[in-house]
Amino acid sequence: MITEETVLHVAKLARLELTPEETHRYAQELSKILHLVDELADLDLSSSTLELVPEHPTLFREDKQTWNFDRQDLLSNTPEEENGFFRVPKILDEGN
Amino acid sequence: MAGALTTQTQYETVIGLEVHVQLKTQTKLFCACSTQFGVEQNQNTCPICLGMPGVLPVLNRQAVEYGILAGLALNCGIALITKFDRKQYFYPDLPKGYQISQYDLPVCHDGYLEIMGQKIRILRAHLEEDAGKLVHAGAAGLAGSTHSLVDLNRAGVPLLEIVSQPDMRSSEQARLYAETLRNIVRYLGVCDGNLEEGSMRVEANVSIRPLGSETYGTKTELKNMNSFRSIQKAIDYEVARQTELIDSGERVIQESRLWNEATGTTASMRSKEEAHDYRYFPDPDLRPLEISPEWVERIRQAMPELPLQRLNRLQEEFGLSEYDASVLVELKELGDFFDEAVEHTSHYKALTNWLMGDITAYLKNNHKNLEDTRLTPKNLALMVQMVDSNQISSAIAKKILPDLIETGTAPDMLVKEKGLIQNSDESQIQQICQQVIVENAEEVAAFRSGKEKLFGFFVGQVMKASRGTANPEVVNRLMRELLKG
Numbered sequence: 001m002i003t004e005e006t007v008l009h010v011a012k013l014a015r016l017e018l019t020p021e022e023t024h025r026y027a028q029e030l031s032k033i034l035h036l037v038d039e040l041a042d043l044d045l046s047s048s049t050l051e052l053v054p055e056h057p058t059l060f061r062e063d064k065q066t067w068n069f070d071r072q073d074l075l076s077n078t079p080e081e082e083n084g085f086f087r088v089p090k091i092l093d094e095g096n
Numbered sequence: 097m098a099g100a101l102t103t104q105t106q107y108e109t110v111i112g113l114e115v116h117v118q119l120k121t122q123t124k125l126f127c128a129c130s131t132q133f134g135v136e137q138n139q140n141t142c143p144i145c146l147g148m149p150g151v152l153p154v155l156n157r158q159a160v161e162y163g164i165l166a167g168l169a170l171n172c173g174i175a176l177i178t179k180f181d182r183k184q185y186f187y188p189d190l191p192k193g194y195q196i197s198q199y200d201l202p203v204c205h206d207g208y209l210e211i212m213g214q215k216i217r218i219l220r221a222h223l224e225e226d227a228g229k230l231v232h233a234g235a236a237g238l239a240g241s242t243h244s245l246v247d248l249n250r251a252g253v254p255l256l257e258i259v260s261q262p263d264m265r266s267s268e269q270a271r272l273y274a275e276t277l278r279n280i281v282r283y284l285g286v287c288d289g290n291l292e293e294g295s296m297r298v299e300a301n302v303s304i305r306p307l308g309s310e311t312y313g314t315k316t317e318l319k320n321m322n323s324f325r326s327i328q329k330a331i332d333y334e335v336a337r338q339t340e341l342i343d344s345g346e347r348v349i350q351e352s353r354l355w356n357e358a359t360g361t362t363a364s365m366r367s368k369e370e371a372h373d374y375r376y377f378p379d380p381d382l383r384p385l386e387i388s389p390e391w392v393e394r395i396r397q398a399m400p401e402l403p404l405q406r407l408n409r410l411q412e413e414f415g416l417s418e419y420d421a422s423v424l425v426e427l428k429e430l431g432d433f434f435d436e437a438v439e440h441t442s443h444y445k446a447l448t449n450w451l452m453g454d455i456t457a458y459l460k461n462n463h464k465n466l467e468d469t470r471l472t473p474k475n476l477a478l479m480v481q482m483v484d485s486n487q488i489s490s491a492i493a494k495k496i497l498p499d500l501i502e503t504g505t506a507p508d509m510l511v512k513e514k515g516l517i518q519n520s521d522e523s524q525i526q527q528i529c530q531q532v533i534v535e536n537a538e539e540v541a542a543f544r545s546g547k548e549k550l551f552g553f554f555v556g557q558v559m560k561a562s563r564g565t566a567n568p569e570v571v572n573r574l575m576r577e578l579l580k581g
């Protein structure tokens with residue numbers, strides 16, 4: 001069961017603003033989804049081994065600098081730029 | 097209670113450390129941006145480390161290899177299968193809104209370090225990407241400043257987070273653990289281990305409990321210690337603070353606290369509780385990583401000498417005292433220098449004395465590192481040889497040392513250039529001695545009437561007159577004969 005409280009908590013973490021209607025609807029929908037997932041827990045898996053084995057070998061990158069992007073280009077999407085920095089509203093709580 | 101003792105409760109300190117070491121790769125953990133320090137803001141960025149939509153991270157093999165190497169040196173087991181997870185939180189230094197880290201399958205697990213004769217267990221060591229840096233423009237920290245500036249050069253730089261069990265019982269032990277760890281990663285060449293510059297960051301989980309208690313007290317997490325000394329000081333302060341709280345019937349609140357070096361205190365960061373709900377889940381952009389035992393074995397085979405091994409070798413092979421050996425181990429560059437110098441001389445003790453004494457003092461006074469100078473192991477060894485074979489006195493050696501350090505000129509050349517070759521010619525020295533006696537008749541009379549302490553004065557005068565080149569042994573002998581009268 002997902003309560004409206006849980007929805008509000010997660011919304012807060014994700015910096016989402018929800019209306020009371022949305023909160024109510026998401027609580028119901030998320031509960032249904034979780035219920036569906038719960039059904040998987042009823043499967044009898046005693047005879048199968050569920051191991052985390054990659055099907056393909058991991059792709060690695062060698063430790064070489066192979067590119068150099070144009071900073072101005074990269075900064076061009078930001079709403080506010082200052083002297084090569086991204087400019088953002090100050091966070092008062094410096095925690096984390 | 098029996099006796100109704102009024103003595104205060106005895107507490108035991110419980111400390112666990114979380115240490116982030118920045119891995120010395122050329123490029124970031126998941127993109128080919130340079131990790132070079134000190135370039136212009138946002139110079140080392142790309143669409144991947146800026147978190148632009150549609151990009152894919154690709155794992156840096158070297159970072160994994162460094163992680164495994166460090167894990168092996170910390171006596172850890174290496175996972176056969178490891179994976180990367182997303183740790184979600186919002187902060188302007190984290191462009192993606194999540195940090196790629198490792199949650200339940202870290203690359204290294206269950207190791208230990210021995211500190212003060214006690215095994216400190218290491219729970220895990222995992223790979224993760226660093227965040228960016230916030231710069232507060234202009235009026236830093238003032239209420240009027242409404243904006244921060246973000247530099248993402250550091251975002252995506254590989255870190256290894258090494259988490260200990262709460263096995264340490266004193267601030268000193270915690271400092272030693274951190275120092276030992278620093279030495280190990282430096283010997284391995286996987287990290288600079290510089291607390292001040294932030295290439296190594298130490299956070300301490302500290303709690304206290306009544307002596308003999310099995311359960312842990314409420315812990316606080318200390319951050320912002322920029323030196324090994326401040327790790328110890330911050331823990332001492334925090335233990336005193338917690339003791340006072342508990343003794344006065346109050347409770348310790350679980351929180352992060354910032355160490356303030358200037359005031360010597362810790363202060364609450366008052367971060368919101370929700371911030372710790374990171375909602376980890378496996379990063380779908382990165383496949384689980386299989387680590388073959390063969391790969392681990394290859395890394396193990398190539399492992400360089402570790403501090404503890406060097407400590408033992410220096411004592412066994414060169415007969416150094418434990419103290420001397422520990423000084424050469426503590427400062428890796430001194431130890432490396434010693435190892436090269438012994439190729440050219442077998443006067444190990446003299447070599448050690450120069451390195452630990454005059455050379456260390458010179459570097460300290462001139463705010464230099466050994467590697468910033470032109471002093472070569474061979475030149476120092478040659479100088480030691482020249483002193484041993486009486487070509488120069490140790491006073492002369494001290495005299496030419498600054499030039500030896502600064503110019504890189506060979507010691508025999510320096511001595512020739514400056515006309516400082518040791519003079520053992522008895523007739524020449526005798527002449528100088530006689531002159532000193534003539535010029536200091538009063539002192540001679542005083543000496544002869546029993547003021548024997550003056551002997552050093554005469555020798556000094558002769559050395560001065562010869563610009564330090566007279567062989568002190570010869571001076572001593574001749575002067576004594578002449579003063580007998």
Ligand SMILES: [Zn+2]
Nearest residue numbers: 127129142145
């Ligand atoms: Zn990048």
